[in-house]
Amino acid sequence: MKTSCNKCQSSDAVEVYEDHEYCFSCNTYNPNKGKVVSLDELRTDRNPTTYSAISSYRSYPIASRGISQQIVDYFNVKMSVDQNGKPESHYYPYTRNGEVVAYKERKLPKEFRVHGDFKNTELFGQAQCAGNRTLVITEGELDALSVAEAWQQTKGRIFPVVSLPSASATSHALAQRDWLNSFDSVILMLDNDEAGQKATNYLGKMLKPGKVRIAKLKHKDPNEVLMKEGAKAILQAVYDAAPWSPSGIVVGEEIWNQFIARQNVESVPYPDCLSGLNDKIKGIRQGEISLFTSGTGSGKSTVIKEIILSLLDTTDDKVGLISLEESVGDTAEKFISMQLKRPVNDPPPLSQEEIRAGYDQVFGDERLVLLDHQGSVGDDSLIDKIEYMALLGCKYLVLDHITIAVSEGSEGLSGNEAVDKVMSDLLKVVKRHNVWLGLISHLRKASPQGKSFEEGKLASIDDIKGSGSIKQISFDIIAFARNLVAENETERNTIQFRVLKSRFTGLTGNAGSSVYDPSTARLKASGSFSIEAVDLR
Structure with missing residues (x-):
């Protein structure tokens, strides 16, 4: 379940679990819904062996999502299984200066937690990116794997693709703004929902004018496109990506709404x-x-x-x-x-x-x-x-x-x-x-x-x-x-x-x-x- 964060005021960045809450926007952990503490305070004492153990876990293809062993290994994704040998969790590595310092765990089907020092980490997949021509940004690790899978299947190579920790975690992108702006073109392939649109508008404003393009998807996210239409559909969305521009033409009721907004504008006194x-x-x-x-x-x-x-x-x-x-x-x-x-x-x-x-x-x-x-x-x-x-x-x-x-x-x-x-x-x-x-x-x-x-x-x-x-x-x-x-x-x-x-x-x-x-x-x-x-x- 998602909820709002009392610390950073994000409306939907907090994942709620049985024993804690975690905000993927401001990177804070709230044990038992009590006092909010930073990850730096938390990770020193909580399960100190878990992080080092994850790096030795094995990896498997994610067949149910169309992701091959090659792509899983390329991004250093790790897996764990339950007592019956069935997949239990995926562990997505997050880096700082190219070195893995944390893992984001996806406990199947869709619960999330963090292991290691998640503060000031780079975007998922950033350590694997080479070149500076075109970069694709998704809002989920599985979606980044899906884009990479599409490229590997159709082109025989993997082009730069990264993922935000979530649609609400745009602060991660802001911290990497200079690196993102080093690419000639940045294609946003975010989810087709309200949170994805909000993140798209934020990133469009954050990056240099003329650099951002928007890939339009016929389905909810890149993985769903991969599963329902195949790899070529993802590539076509990349090729057809249109330049981002803020909306600017208004008619009818929107003019009235903007007039009312202007009448209600707040003036802060000198x-x-x-x-x-x-x-x-x-x-x-x-x-x-x-x-x-x-x-x-x-x-x-x-x-x-x-x-x-x-x-x-x-x-x-x-x-x-x-x-x-x-x-x-x-x-x-x-x-x-x-x-x-x-x-x-x-x-x-x-x-x-x-x-x-x-x-x-x-x-x-x-x-x-x-x-x-x-x-x-x-x-x-x-x-x-x-x-x-x-x-x-x-x-x-x-x-x-x-x-x-x-x-x-x-x-x-x-x-x-x-x-x-x-x-x-x-x-x-x-x-x-x-x-x-x-x-x-x-x-x-x-x-x-x-x-x-x-x-x-x-x-x-x-x-x-x-x-x-x-x-x-x-x-x-x-x-x-x-x-x-x-x-x-x-x-x-x-x-x-x-x-x-x-x-x-x-x-x-x-x-x-x-x-x-x-x-x-x-x-x-x-x-x-x-x-x-x-x-x-």
Whole structure:
């Protein structure tokens, strides 16, 4: 029997047995439906000889499913028999770095359990794969054997095929995303049921665009095709596989449903220190891009971190931060200082225990995910890393900043073409995974005749650096500024906000101000708005 998992919230990944439950999505074991423990905690003490004994078991053809001895041996599948010599269990090996570290047991006809260390294992059959042209993915080990059997019968050789542990265990595929993307083409041959369709959509979004093809089956799964139509029918499904694309054409009642969904979209408020933004744009919404722009040293990093801390405090979701000008250590220091409401390096010194307490409050539950760019963002991988964060479950993402992203991800393009390409890719990620993206952009150099942005001038839309796509694709545009050279300290630490665009409300204009308190490293709302500070000369 299958049920939902209380730990990872998967709706159907848990197999229930007489003495335990096991989730094939998050790899947790629940003895007697009691406390959920990880496999690492469990396997050290539970049946320590079972795993090593399995590797010495014999193998037999699975005649009832049309699988030959050659295929069974090729994938190192093991068998056990009962006292009467009848097949009792199949044991499917799972590897890590090519070495078998666990077996998934299928106790006939269809009960499952795991032996060994199943955490962070590769896909079933991955160790046998060679080449990088075409790969088939199934959602069951027996289905992978069926595809291999079809190839062996018709072609005399076995082409790459792997299996997920189950339709719900897509986290295994996510961990192998780079390896999967190394193939020119990935064909999904998953079960013809709701769980299989859900996994197909997840994998289609997870892998690079244009790489995924869908094999349509006339029966429930590849093994049923093999048994009812033969090996050639499986090969024909591979040859006829059509490119995957998310559904996009809607008519009739679906338009109404999407209208209702839009009316009910959740807006997460900005923090109290940015309350003026809530008056204008009503908060943050998934599926949108919000652009933040200001002059150098105007407080972009602090504003963004206030937003992130608020999201962690008011939602249960993960947040991803891609800060291309700041090391992970610097980012952690600033978050800890803000959480403790005092800079950690200011006297008197804080104890290690106090600093650790602040760290645990921000990072302890692992909901804040950072990109460690190590001083360089590499070749064309930044968009891929952003999408990976979305696949990890980050519903809110921040990219600081678009200028570096353009230089990294433009694929040899330059100027406006490069900006257009990156903005288009970012929008696809946002829509594909329904996440919010906060994007920081720099400004053009101000005219030497007027006030500079660093003197408190607030930007207009035309001041935003880069192509028009930045302004067109963004749903909200928020400009802010402070006078870095003001004689008065309060004025120097006051940030003025102005909404330049809001697709959701249509409201624009001045949006209050916040004051930075150096003693707490935090912002607080001031409510006032200085017309002089935002003179647009």
